[in-house]
Amino acid sequence: MDIVAYFQDLVARVPEIVQPLIVALAGAVPFVEGEGATTIGIIGGMNPVVAVAAAAIGNFLCVLVLVLLSSGARSAIVNRRRVRTNADEVVLATGGTRSDSTTDETIHAMDENYAMSDRKAARLAKFQRALDRYGVPGVSLLGPLLLPTQFTSTMLVAGGVNKARVLFWQAIAIVAWASVFGFVISRVVDSAS
DSSP, X not given: OOHHHHHHHHHHHSOTTTHHHHHHHHHTSTTTHHHHHHHHHHHTTOOHHHHHXXXXXXXXXXXXXXXXXXXXXXXXXXXXXXXXXXXXXXXXHTTOOOXXXXXXXXXXXXXXXXXXXXXXXXXXHHHHHHHHHHHHHHHHHHGGGTXXXXXXXXXXXXXXXXXXXXXXXXXXXXXXXXXXXXXXXXXXXXXHO
């Protein structure tokens, strides 16, 4: 069953008080997001304002969790590299040798095993060009045209952008896109009635 059809059917079957929770849950799903969840809610008979709010909240909460997890992972990796580099500098400055058994050749071989495919490298380069050209606001606002907000936000944080800045611009983008879809879909539904 199609995920959108599933959520539409679920919204139609649950009591009115539970419908915003279903729409919020749909908003947390990548590729459905706030725009699709807003559409699901309005077509399901919800008030457009409630549908937009529920969809945006669900989408943002998912982005918030992913940004916090990505930021924590990035910090752990950066700190680990910093500690390893500092330890190597101290050992080399004192004339010693590394105490671990990892050699430069082993590290190089590990890096080659985990190297990106050409396709992934091309996508990353394309994302980096967009970030350089449009900045965080532009990537956040235009990103939903190409990628789910969950992917865009984690890529921004993984690239070193401050998590508060990412969350701010993602919140604006989520509310803006959900509102636009809410306005358009509610007009279409009103004109069809």
